[in-house]
Amino acid sequence: MTPEYDIAVIGGGLVGTAIAYGLAKTGQRVALLDEDDRARRASVANFSLIWVQTKGLGMPEYSDWSRGAADLWPAFRDEIAALTEIDLAFTRPGGFHLCLSEAELEARASHLARINAQPTMTPLPYEILGHNAVREMMPDIGPEVVGASYCPLDGQCNSMRLFWGLHTAFGRAGGHYLSNHRVETLVASAGGFLARTDAGPIAAGKVVIAAGNDSQRLAPMVGLNAQVRPQRGQVLVTERMKPFLHYPTITVRQADEGSVMLGDSIEEGNPSLTVGTDVLAKMADRAMRMFPGLGNVNIVRTWSAQRVMTRDGCPVYDESREHPGAFIANCHSGVTLAPRHAQTLAPLIAASRVSTELPVFGTGRFDVSTVH
Known part of the structure; x- marks a missing residue:
């Protein structure tokens, strides 16, 4: 088999497109295999938030990963704008989690305290504010708002422009977007991988499964476990x-x-x-x-x-031990993590160093026998 591409990324949503864009910037010949516009995309459920507070309970490294992504957003915004002239409408004024009862506010404070109490946690800056303090910053809140948590690291963007900007940037970086290429089967063979799609076979030296919930179907074909629902x-x-x-x-x-x-x-x-x-x-x-x-x-x-x-709410990034060169990338924070996926994860995939550099996010964390 002669690969047509160095890497094929399966899934044209926010996660897959950010990775594909980052790979194209490394000089790889990249194909982005996508369904058509009737696809049941997870991306349409996003809330356009760049969110750090509450990330990392049970995995402090996820908090650091998210915080680092939020810190990368200003430069990432400028990079996409320079390449595409698309304004992502990014702002980072900090974010609130509003509570409508004392019980909600107490649970919120307890949750954030538990996150920060973890031994290896980089302390998360946040405040628990009462009604009057919240009202000073957001005068239009109602009287039922008891209080809120506030974290200065949070922000927001226009996710539709982010989606458009990533696809445009991917094309201008030399990537090949292949619509109507839903992958039916994925086979490892000599020299790489063969994806059989609705529009014909695509051969690539490496493959990245970033197909959202459809990763459950595709991952086992190359010895991976998607661990998503x-x-x-x-x-x-x-x-x-x-x-x-x-x-x-x-x-x-x-x-x-x-x-x-x-x-x-x-x-x-x-x-x-x-x-x-x-x-x-x-x-x-x-x-x-x-x-x-x-x-x-x-x-x-x-x-x-x-x-x-x-399964645990944290990202999954890994390379197949059975079929090296096959990678998986799943998460529910495609907006927040877009800069990380393009600037950090993509080069690690290109260098086949995901498992060594990001072991905490690997599928091995799920291979623990349950003791009854």
Whole structure:
């Protein structure tokens, strides 16, 4: 088999495209294999957050990985803008997690304290603020907001422009985007790998599986275990409003063009993509309790999608021991980690050093016998 490409990346979402862009910058001949626009992309469930607070419970290295990604975002934003003239609308004013009861606020404080109490944890800067302190920074909160956690490391962007910018940058870096190339089978053979797709076979010296929830199907074909599950999320979007929310929150944020996104739905074991009015009603109710002014605006769009969630909530990056040259990359933080994937992970894949440089994120952490 004569490889047509040095590396084929399977999955044209935020994770796969960021990795493909980073690989193309290293001079590799890269193919990005994607489905068509009807694909059930996990990327459409993202909330456009660059989020650091609460990352790393059980794995402090994930906190450092996320913090490093957030620190890379300003330069990454400038890099994409210089190459594509696309403004990613990145800001980093810090972020809030609003609480509507004393019990919620106490649980929030306890959770963050547990993260920081881990032996190898780089202390996370955060504050637990009462209602009046939050109101000084966000005057439009409602009286039911008891308090919030605030972390200065958090930010936001326009994720649609990020998606567009990554794809554009990938092409301008010499990458080859192949739409309508859903991978049916993946076979290791002499000289590399053969991906059989709807549009014909693609041969490559290496392969990266970044196909979101479909990684469950593809990974075992090359001796890997994806360790992911779908988690349904629903989103509401309002009509455009005058700017009032200058800080992102974990469940309510105002986009740069004025619309407000509401998205605190986490649903396990529901494979449907049909929106549920019961869940949407609860989301809208909580949002109006946080920001009463939202009660006077119209909802213009809503949708649901299946997010990618790993078994422990932390990223999975690894190379196959059975078929070296086959890699997997799965996470649910494709927006936050985009600079890390392009600038750190991609060169490690090109050099086949993922397992040695990022062992904590490997699949081996799941190979522990359960003791009853």
